[in-house]
Amino acid sequence: MVSTHSRWLYGVAALLYAFLYAPIAVVIVFSFNTSRHGLGWQGFTWQWYRALLDNSQALEAAKNTLALAICSTLIATAIGTAAGFGLSRYEIPGRRFFSRLLYLPVFVPDIVMAVSLLLFFSIIRQWLGLFQLGLTTMIFAHVTFQIPFVAIVVRSRLAGLDPALEEAAHDLGANAWQTFWRVTFPLMLPGVMAGGMLAFTLSLDDFVVSFFTSGPGSTTLPILIYASVKRGLTPDIHALSTLIVLVSLLATLTVALLQRRGRA
Amino acid sequence: MLQAFAVQVSAERAAGPSGEQTTAEIPAVELHNVSRKFGPVSAVAGISLSIRRGEFFSLLGPSGCGKTTLLRLVAGLDLPDAGTVSINGLEATHTPAHQRPVNTVFQSYALFPHLNVRENIAFGLRMKRMARKQIEERVGSIMETVRISELAGRRISQLSGGQKQRVALARAIVNEPQVLLLDEPLGALDLKLRKELQVELHALQRRLGITFIYVTHDQEEALAMSDRIGVMHAGRMAQLGAAEEVYERPRTRFAAQFIGACNLLRGTVRHCSERDFMVRTELGEVRVELGQSARPLQLGQSCTLAIRPEKVRVLAFTERREVNSFPVRVSGFVYTGSETQYRLETPGGLLNAWVMNARSGPPVFQIGDRATVQLPWDALVLLDD
Secondary structure, three states: OHHHHHHHHHHHHHHHHHHHHHHHHHHHHHOOEOOOOOOOOOOEOOHHHHHHHHOHHHHHHHHHHHHHHHHHHHHHHHHHHHHHHHHHHOOOOOHHHHHHHHHHHHHOOHHHHHHHHHHHHHHHHHHHOOOOOOHHHHHHHHHHHHHHHHHHHHHHHHHOOOHHHHHHHHHOOOOHHHHHHHHHHHHHHHHHHHHHHHHHHHHHHOOHHHHHHOOOOOOOHHHHHHHHHHOOOOHHHHHHHHHHHHHHHHHHHHHHHHHHHHHO | OHHHHHHHHHHHHHOOOOOHHHHOOOOOEEEEEEEEEEOOEEEEEEEEEEEOOOOEEEEEOOOOOOHHHHHHHHHOOOOOOEEEEEEOOEEOOOOOHHHOOEEEEOOOOOOOOOOEHHHHHHHHHHHOOOOHHHHHHHHHHHHHHOOOHHHOOOEHHHOOHHHHHHHHHHHHHOOOOOEEEEEOOOOOOOHHHHHHHHHHHHHHHHHHOOEEEEEEOOHHHHHHHOOEEEEEEOOEEEEEEEHHHHHHOOOOHHHHHHOOOOEEEEEEEEEEOOOEEEEEEOOEEEEEEOOOOOOOOOOOOEEEEEEOHHHOEEEEOOOOOOOOEEEEEEEEEEEOOOEEEEEEEEOOEEEEEEEEOOOOOOOOOOOOOEEEEEOOOOOOEEOOO
16 A cells, blocks of 8 residues: 555656756757757767867856856855844844845846846946946846845754854853854854855856846856857757756755755 | 862962952852843742852752743843842842853753864863963863763764763863853753762762852752752742751742642641640641741631651551541552552541551552551641742
8 A cells, every 4th residue: 555655656756857857858968969950869979068168159158157156156145144144143123024025035036136126227327327237237136136045044054053052152251253253153154155055056047137137248158048049059058058057066966065064 | 180170279269369268258149139021921030049159059940930040140141130140249240141250051051063072171261262281281181070081072963962961061160160050951861860960960069169050840859969959939939948958848838849749738727835836627636846937826827737748657547646646548559669659538638648668568558448647746847828
């Protein structure tokens, strides 16, 4: 009885995973296909990956993507950590309201965020002449949607810590500053790193917000892929996509590892 | 090594700033009318208390009685809404926790998981910016004292409950606090380990001479270890006294029933002399010794008497004593090995009597047997409420 039940469950699970991952698998497979056009398999090749190295547009986009992801992640991790810590450790009036407000970008559709950011930047530009669309505006835009994710991860890490740990530090003669740097911060570090990696992955994969806030010369990989696809799917795009999947996968694995180490 | 440490501590004590004579008289901790409310609930409601130097003082009470809150007020981890806290004769009501000469052993141990055992113990000394060499010496010596030297390099997650307890203790006493606060430190351990550590803790306290304030809900633990016990109930001190005093002469119904088991007899005062007084209860007329600390009694006043089950004598039905003996019927008993605990039916309800099984053989009385109980007049205690 139990075994038929679980076999059935395994079947459903397998179907679900196939549905989720089959498209990605297809892209990865086709990135190694010799055939330039058509859907038939004509043999294994690395040529599309090699072609990427000669593709100056792709390299430029990769550079932009990394610069954007690294800058926005650093800023968002710093702000998000401070927000997560503040909201979980200080009794401030309106704390519930602020924490709800902080999480809003998680629920607001990307497209709405993208349009409102674009509008916001153009208003500022009109008044102050700042925020020419480009890498800087993209960094600001990414930071806005990354902060809540970092704050959520940091906060949940802090919520899992025994409050007596910080009290013990006080009791042993540490002032607030020493307590934070010698006890609280080392203990929340796995959460900070995990939040940062999550933010990094989100920035790396983002298309909608990037597309609306980018300017000339700030094309990122997702934008490049979008533009190329309009001209027709080519195997070098598959290769590029495969590389992005790989980097995202590594980042996600790092997050998982950090969180496991944090729990131990 | 051990001896050396103890000597060093006491030498520092004696050389204190205020000189030998006066330091002995200044209480280690003095609370004056201390209150702490959480919303509408008074966790601590106006407690005044003076704890002597070198004393092993226990705060005993059920969960929610305010004993942990009171401890946190002494530690500085919480601040009172009213009243003052003095440590070592100095007003410390609003002194932050990290500047108080006290250390705490937390119920959850609160060991730092990112530091190993040695680093945990060294934490307090590092905060004091003590020289590295000296820290090493002190940490090494204290680890010997609590017998955890072999654990020095271990991570906290690799320790057993008993080992964590020792590390938490070492981390606190290495700072040579004036007062050590212990919040149910043995609560998470199994019975055998508890008993072992009770003995060790008690010996350690005697050796180091540090004042201990020990929070527990285990009355046996409190009785076994303490010089004095403060029994807490609903944020107030229900009774304060030496261990045997709290047990033998409970003052309130709560103290009588929370510590050990107790039979209560309600009645009215009938007669009063210099040595004793008579109380009419449902059991009959009971004669009670008038204690030294007796309050004036009025005839006709209603009162409650308490007597511990092990002080009730169970005799053969035919045997009658002149004073305080009454006929009963055995309605049940529990044989616990060392003693037999009888439930006796009386006109005034059930009475518990615990009889030591001093001689071998089965219990003397069976269910349904008639017997005589005798309540020794000096074992009866008049309660305040």
